Amino acid sequence: MKSSAAKKQMNQASALGSRKITLRNIPGCGVSSFDGWYTADKGVIRVGNSMSEWKNNVPGGPSLTQTDADERPGLANVNGLVALEFDGDTSSKSVNADNASDSDGLLMDGIGTGDFYIAFVIATDSTSDSMTLFSKAISSGSGLGSQFNCSYGSNRFSMSVGGSSLAQTAGNQLVVGQTTLVEYHRLNGTLQIFNNGTSVASVSDSTDITHAGPVVIGATTRNNRFPFNGQICEFICNAGTVTVKNRQIIEALMARKWNLGAQSNRLATRKKGGQGVLPADAPFRNQIPRF
DSSP, X not given: OOOHHHHHHHXXXXXXXXXXXXXXXXXXXXXXXXXXXXXXXXXXXEETTEEEEEOOSSTTOOOEEOOOGGGOXXXXXXXXXXXXXXXXXXXXXXXXXXXXXXXXXXXXXXOBTSOEEEEEEEEESOSSSOEEEEEEESSTTOOGGGEXXXXXXXXXXXXXXXXXXXXXXXXXXXXXXXXXXXXXXXXXXXXXXXXXXXXXXXXXOOOOBOOOSOEEESSOTTTTOSXXXXXXXXXXXXXXXXXXXXXXXXXXXXXXXXXXXXXXXXOOOTTTTTTTTSOTTOTTSSSOOOO
């Protein structure tokens, strides 16, 4: 007879796998409960082969935009799906680095000392550069020292406020060209960074994140410093609680959709995409829900 733990895992996998899971019917955390959920395979408004607007899947949520033609992310193909290509331009102090931002500055406001969740599916063209995934200023035009940043550099992920580190992983976090899901998750006073569902940094944290300026994706909020070099496939965020189960469901969805842990030019059958890449104790490791 199966153990109760094995039964629970089987039941959870069966329940999720029994019907199509979409952004609007994720059990317990439909897309409307997030601040932002951006998928590059849909919702991208194009100008030629570049992005001018990235629509939010959250009803009424802000779009990410770029009006400067020199700073618009291009379009790329990742495992058969459309992704955004950020050029990592470091010339002339990165003035033309690709990036996108919410023009009204309301995205991810109100974190305070509470829970939050920020996640990206990415593939990088370099593991040696210092790069910014997410940046939010205290106010419009604030300097580098007042930013809330989720970054990557020296082959490790980190999060900082005002230049002070909140959490940092060990090295060897990325493989060039390989799809990776990185999650920055604060829940009940514990801040963790996850790489493809595995916790790679964990600290107690109650930092008051009062930042209320624009969010910039792919560079810092001031002067486009430390630009991202590679592809951004999916961006999810919430200034509020995302439970452990919700996070694990998202990890399973992203594993299948973007074939996590594989080279970005490798086409995957959606039934097997990302299988085995999630940690051994993940309830949906080998029974990944459909999307």
